[in-house]
Amino acid sequence: MVSITIMQNKVTNKKIIVTGASSGIGERMCWHIAKHGGTPIMLARSIEKLQNQQKLINQTFDISSYVYQVDLLNADELEKVIRQVLSEHTQIHGLINNAGAGVFDYVRDIQWLDVERMFQLNVFALMRGTKLLLPHFSQNQEGHFVNIASQAGKIATPKSSIYASTKHAVLGFTNALRLEISSKNIHVTAVNLGPVRTNFFTTADPSGNYQKSVERYMLDPDKVADNIVKHLFTKKREINLPWWMEMGSKFYQLFPRALEKSLRKQFNQK
Template sequence: MIRNRLENKKILITGASSGIGERLAWHIANNDGIPIMLARSMDKLKQQQQLLKQKSRTESFIYQVDLQNGGELDAVINNILLDHKRIHGLINNAGVGKFDFVKDITWQDVDQMYQLNVFAVIQITKRMLGHFSHYQEGHIVNIASQAAKIATPKSAVYASTKHAILGFTNALRQELTDEKISVTGVNLGPVRTNFFVQADPEGTYQKSVERYMLDPDRVAKTIVRHLFTTKREINLPYWMELGGKIYQLFPSFVERALKSQFNKK
């Protein structure tokens, strides 16, 4: 069933050189889709492309880009649209975080999070919308975070970027109700990737949530299973999504009850 939906479908993946993005490429390839991988590290992309060719014999494409550079991103999207007659899907996976109190965080970190987590997502989505609309087919997947639903101390800026993406995703879905373009939001708890190298360099938060961390392969497999469907949201882990719903109803109670857990960063 998944193979039927993905066969020969070309899907853009940002942040494809490691973590969830890397596993997305593998699962797309294993289901006869064609991953188009974007990242800053050309060496990692080439290595991934070679491994995909050896193990799955699937065609794939790679493009080097710094998503924080709007001009560079525009140029790469232009090249992709020239190189490929048809693109079928877009997964906005790339993201960065830095856990720190608002009074202590540097403006460089704030700027980086907004450039990569928000502006690049909106820019690439806007560029691809005309293409999807022309062919009356497309699927946009935006990877947000459970932090978009429950913000905690030291994640004020990071959570605000994910709030922005969740709002953007929900509004975009409504704008496209008359077109054959699906829009899916993905809200994740902590995932075992190199995201925490920058977000939590001392490893304090990682240690406190180690037993709850999601496996990036499982996350990618779940996302790929819902490609080219009308799935509205993917929320992992499920118990954290339940906690988010309770938080919406009783925010003060949850903040008091989970104060020690929320302050483990």
Template sequence: MQNKVANKNIIITGASSGIGERIAWHIAENGGVPIMLARSIDKLEKQQKLMEKELNAKSFAYKVNLQNSSEIDSVIEGILLKHEKIDGLINNAGTGMFAYVNDMAWPDVEGMFQLNVLALMRTTKLMLPHFLDNEEAHIINIASQAGKISTPKTAAYAATKHAVLGFTNALRLEIKQEKIHVTTVNLGPVRTNFFKEADPNGTYQKNVDRYMLDPDMVAAKIVQHLFTNKREINLPYWMELGSKLYHLFPQLMERLLKKQFDQK
């Protein structure tokens, strides 16, 4: 199969750990150039050195707090000045918080929307004029299966992922005549440090441990579909089937899956 990633400059947000880190590595392994964004510049620079040592791969690291709009603007402007051409954007950065609506801390809700939704939209909007001038580009937004099925304690988190799905689907329709691929990635639970904040007592992780996706496998699947017309990547497959059934028979599925829905 032709390697579509080689020599492509691809921005990855939230690239210092978890899925974002593994995406960066898979891009580098395929001859692409990961442009890594995260708050932890130390972790990014360590990855840079490892990529150069183990893969002889070029990469770039930029420190940014994506919950700060002015920092987003400044970093994206700097990237566009430094790099003649950017070929892809993977909006991976995100955070979560599991709590009943009555117990939600409002600063946590606002922070989650700023990172999961507004930063993703802002970064995409800033990059879009550049992509429209390219021969080909790809925008990948990491959403969640929670954006398709809301469960107890995920009201705010699921709302952010609903927003990501809505934004991405509308964007795809708006630029369908352009050579810009737009993909949504909808994931079930992935074995990353995401749950340190979302589920600090470990209840959900313990209940779904056997279902957790491997971040390296997820990253490989995403990179495999870079610069292809893939509308959605849905993992695990059985969860996507469940979401389709849920939309057809919501009341029935809520009764049948009550135990699964209450695992948080």
């Protein structure tokens, strides 16, 4: 009960922007933010899904929430919406950069349009949103950036070259940002996840083969979301799930050739 009370005190009455809020981890994070007295500000392309979620949150928790339709592939649209949010709310306390997508394919086969879309959504939108919120957080001397990266940002595997590259970029950006604003009361957290049971694989792996091969290892999106929300407004540097995959990434840093050789079959499951 003590840990829950502490978390509630940190999240209660805080306004937190969540991108990719209409499904998966984003949807569940908004739910847990509201559950603990916070105000989710939900951004996604599907305004209908957002409005349905807004209604459910209000009915369940008697908590206000806000929805904004935005296509994160459109940089101008993202900037317009962020500026609208800042003009309509006295203070924003957190930004969870959750929106992302992947397409698993060999470098020789990947479509360039997919490359551009992954970088725009996974990297450029995240960086742009962060840059737009940073002056606001600095002025208020309070804030928390949570960037959803991936274990793929630590261990790249065949057919994930582009997706892994975007997550490498997210980790590099997140770590540098943390150092740049270390003197301010602004927290920066990277979230590195293995496979999560969401609709991510509908686009990433239309064949379903990879999802079938890792089904038993998949993370529950609700548990992931709960874990992330529990660490809001704390000094948590990284959230790494599952733990054994994080151990694998540490081993990989020390013995990359040995791990690539011993796990060749697993690395080629996509």
